Amino acid sequence: MAANARNQVTGDHPRTGSLRPSPVGENLVDGMPWRPEEHGPAPGVPGAGGHDRTVVVPPPAATAPVQVPLPDTAAPLDTPQPLRSHGCWYPSVDPSGGYVAFICDRGGVPQLWTGPVGGDEVHLLDSDPHPVKEVAWSPDGRWIAYTTAPGGGEHTRVLCVRPDGTGRRILAGAEPGSSAHLGCWQHDGRAVAVTVAEPVLTPGGADGEEGAAPTGPGLADPDTYTAPRPAGWATRDGRAVLLGGPHHGDAGPGSGRDTEIPQPHGAGMPGVHDRDGGAPARERTSGGGLAAYLVDPLGVAAPTLLAVERGAATLRVCDLSRDGRLALLRRGPRGRREALVVRTGDLRTTFALHVADGDPWIGRFSPDATTLWLRSDAAREFAALFAVRLDAEGESPGLTVAAERGDCGLELLALGHDGYTAALAWNVRGATELEVTSVSPTSAGQARVGPSRTVSLPHEVVTRIPRVDGHAGLVLALSGSQRRPGVWWFPEGAARRTAWSSRDEDAVPPGRPPVRPVPLRPVARDGLPLSGWYYRAPDRGAGEPAPCVIHLHGGPEEQERPVFNPLYHELLGRGLDVFAPDVRGSSGHGRSFVDADLGTGRFAAIEDVAACAAHVVVAGLADPRRLAVMGRSYGGYLVMASLVWHPDLFRTGVAACGMSDFATFYAGTEPWIAESAAHKYGHPERDRELLHALSPMTRVDALRVPVLTVHGEHDTNVPLGESEQFVRAARERGLRAELLLLRDEGHDFLRADSRRLFRRTAADWLQRHIAE
Template sequence: MDGMPWRYADHASTSTSTSTSTSVGTVGAAGAVGNPAGAGTAPASAFTAPVPVPLPGTAGPLDTPQPLRSHGCWYPSVDPSGRYVAFICDRGGVPQLWTGPVDGHEVHLLDSDPHPVKEVAWSPDGRWIAYTTAPGGGEHTRVLCVRPDGTGRRVLAGAEPGSSAYLGCWQYDGSAVAVTVAEPVRTPGGAETEERPVPSEPGLADPRTYTTRRPAGWTARDGRAVLLGGPHHGDAAPTARTPGGTAPGGTDTDRVPEAAGVPAERDGGDGDGGRGDGAASKEGGGTGVVGGGLAAYLVDPLGVVAPALLAVERGAATLRVCDISRDGRLALVRRGPRGRREALVVRTGDLRTTFALHVADGDPWIGRFSPDGGTLWLRSDAAREFAALFAVRLDGEGERRGLSVAAERADCGLELLAFGHDGHTAALAWNVRGATELEVVTVDSEGGEARPGPPRNVPLPHEVVTRIPRVGGRAGLVLALSGSQRRPGVWWYSEGSARRTPWSSRDEDAVPPGRPPVRPVPLRPTARDGLPLSGWYYRAPGRAPGVPAPCVIHLHGGPEEQERPVFNPLYHELLGRGLDIFAPDVRGSSGHGRSFVDADLGTGRFAAIEDVADCAAHVVVAGLADPRRLAVMGRSYGGYLVMASLVWHPALFRTGVAACGMSDFATFYAGTEPWIAESAAHKYGHPEHDRELLRELSPMTRVDALRVPVLTVHGEHDTNVPLGESEQFVRAARERGLQAALLMLRDEGHDFLRADSRKLFRRTAADWIERHVAG
């Protein structure tokens, strides 16, 4: 690895602070830590600033042997030289942190721990790589950093039991990284952990007889759930009043709030401006969930300078620092629940919010300050059907001077936004009916109107761009790509041509020899109320045209996810069994405009359940699917739709496979993570105010109508949708004399991340469906 820029001298600290455990300061114009006169400080009950915790080195050898013939590489981050990439790869059986050159074969494993890695960010000065892991595969995450040569590994946030943390942006000089910390949810009298025997091996289990480990605090979450209220952004400092205003063509629902931290009322929601999945607590006698909130800090990886507080949210669903101006005076913060996200401009010197605007769901990296700090570029769908590129002109205090739409398309949304380090080159990824169209533009915000120059279209070897870590510089354009016939990989553009990095999986390794990948075709069903729907149909190889096939209706999660033409090993497992697949976007899915995303709110969820039946009817009427051999399958919200479809339309499907789905909203709210419950309230309904609606929408309410066999699948450590949601549905099915089973995956959470777990899941599910449908 000759010539690798992997060892850097530590910068000298200019701070005289020696405390890293309790100091809470603010960031001044030059980025130094302090507490200027008049700035608010966090109350005594606020979060304790994170302390770096050194860990033993676990770097692996170069070119570690890969037990997986076909692997994925994703979430790349490029070093300052443009020669090397840090990325996530599952070639060792679990998503881990690797580095490698863009044009060489040798790769380096930086963290061999078995904890799945979720995010990666190389520091602008090249000295550190920050990353997020999920210990035990569960939902609680922590932020670590490591030197590019594998030394100096340490936990920056999330080391405290019960806490969770995730990455924000780096400061431009690389001296600190922003992290968001979720304080532990505490129960009066102390959290409890219920330890019970578990099956010795992953596999089918009997929920009437087996027991499993429960997360701390589970037994406290067994009563009525209410959302947390109280102060939100700015409760660590006085808030500033900002003038109201609307986006171009906007309405009052997208007005900049009169008082920072008090968002305008939207959508008839809970009115807290917070989130949508929400915090669960218990009222009345007995123990309950207490607290819940997020705090964002700037953290020095060496721990020499005290962490600097940037933002606090009580009872928050999300809070992420997306960018910091080059002079350190302003921070761009994304907060709020699904469907109600906001971008905030925060003055770091006094923690005052100077600007707020509704922004789109999806990729959390919503924007960037211009090099002079005079313009904020934002990906937003404020008062629009589709997200566009907004240019927000700011004065020296961070107040808004003007706002305009800089780039837009009439029938599709801006999905990803990335900038070069110089701040004058931008990449715009547009979601066009599920596929990506990518263009690179020059942006100029120095005086006058901020607007991009003529776009340059970039041809893509895959259908979908999932991340853009590098725009311009020596490496040119670096992209994470995925497609229907290829494993996720990292590509870079040199001399106008796209090149796959040598350590990304080859196309011919995507599926076993002799079984070619299947390219899906788009379908356009219509719902019974006239709403246009869409989806992708996969035809099993070798089937003669015009012959109706056994078919699986596969439903994505979210609900705001979107079905994309990307490689899915589960689909290829099912196709190899002779099963066709139709993967639709029912109402509530993203990628089709804001109105479509919101069409399932409230009582609209009943229509979303009917959409599943309408999609099944469409493929039957089209002559593609055999009406006597239909199955339904999905994960997370898709798992909920599976259970709902089986009890709302008991004669339509022969069987169902529901992974990590909610079977009863009351028990879901009582058992989920506080920040998940806060965010879910906007999307599904408030557990108290909408109790009767949620009861009617819960599959358990209609479980007597169930008529067919059902398989549920769940991660052992899922605290997003607790394991009990699958247990009670299977138990109820068996009590009614139906065949039902639960596959519990060890060391997994809401997302199945380990290769052996994913393989067990897809083979068990395919066996189940084949047994009940294909014959």
């Protein structure tokens, strides 16, 4: 298909400040000013692939962020009594390299903290009870931007605060029904990029009826209690959940040659759709949209629009060139992410390339913006480091693979402030191998990488690389099977744990050391190699078959890693073994494995669960009479599906935040989540029959065993009704079924007391059904 890099990202300028020159008050249509009052509504614009493009002009009030001042947190900076075992993660380092802003749950909920790299004095910068999700210190050191999730739900806000706790304000996401996501900072620190998801208006948008809430934590009765629903939840029917809008054609590297973006393996299978992951424009209905802005933390300059997308499941500004001419965006649904280079002067897309799922910070521009360093798996099985050459117009005359490995993928990419030092984290069978190297373009336009040095790690997994150079050398967020998540720094190459990170001996109570898992390699019933980690309960004999919990991760693109999991530790302490496999659809094993569950491949993913259970039984590890299955999110779906597809295999199941019926899931989830899910699970209209066949509720008559479901009351990713209807159906069939409702939680259980209640309730349930 002919490449056409134009008009991939387009929109208006409802508010334009001094951050980037552009015609004030004018919309751009195909790069030219368009005044509706003079010319009427913006016309369709021919797009790539021959589809008509509709220029989207969102109402300014619905998209442009409005700042909301908040009380300062500068005085007093009290440190609450810390948890004995706490986690520190998502660090961001100030320009001096001497201080770190990070997320820590030492107060019982993930909050924003700062502390010196080499000292132990820490300060709480935001004492609100809303969980913090991401953190970014500005390049000039004056601000710390971060996202919070009010109520623990899926709607997030972007805030900023001075490092001393003053000037705290909401930058975006304060409008009812909207959500905002953090992007990168401008290199001079004058503005930060945010993406705003507009609220979706639905007909008859009354809230669902609410029953009496339980007076305290514990099991809720789905027959008498219904948590508050988002506006319009009860009226959505699966038709108005996608974001809608223009249909995007293929965009090539912007060189003018006929080039196709490499497609994921499995194209043409049921449930695999065109690149934008949704229906053709005539089948889509207008809803919300995504708009990316540059926002001045001081509020002096009005927000500047960078991009508008309708029909994009994600839109994140990952980097800006130092001269401000170019922006690197990441867009698209799961499995079909794209990197876009956009000229900020006219909002033209000059380059597009498929990029891998996983870490959203996909790349950086070189200091002179002649090279884009990009983490991508375009036309590859595993992600590698790409060097994309860029000309003065931001278009690419070509690209090369600068660093690669044949049997594993590049998971994290970070570049130093100098632009010529890079940290490359490779995912090697679940563990991280880290190397620091030099990167530079050559006079011939080719990339040069190396020499490199390997960094010896005290943990198995690197989760974030906030700094690669400076006097601190290297700063990493790490996690491992024996330790809680923490922040480490490497002065002169020696690994040192920050004093405010949890000590190794505090990971678990005294007398119960963590269990180091061992890898297993099951084989699926169709011959596909699988993998997983087996945790053996302490003091169990080598030849003694054990009661075993098959635990299934979410995503499905997540991956089981050898990191300490308090849930597993709780189960092991009850005398239960745990096997945590990667069934097809998981990441870390190549692109073909991730795509192997698309369409009808999801039936095979359900069979993979049975194959994993059979493997641990045949290996003599697990007792076939005492097996249970457990999982959260997509793993919760697999629990329900496994119980009804294999009713005699497991004694019980624990399903947290799982989808029980794809039709009701699509009807109730967030629009941008539905947009992304359409590629992975199937389109709610075109694949209705497939989704019906894959839904556990369709086969619930086969359920034979008791089941515990767990759900956050504010979950709008997988709505609470998904657990309620499965429990209700089980009870109607005379089975014991319970719902544990976690107050003030969303899809992720973020509060320490909620996680503790979840672990203990689930462990009690499983011990009762398979340990005795």
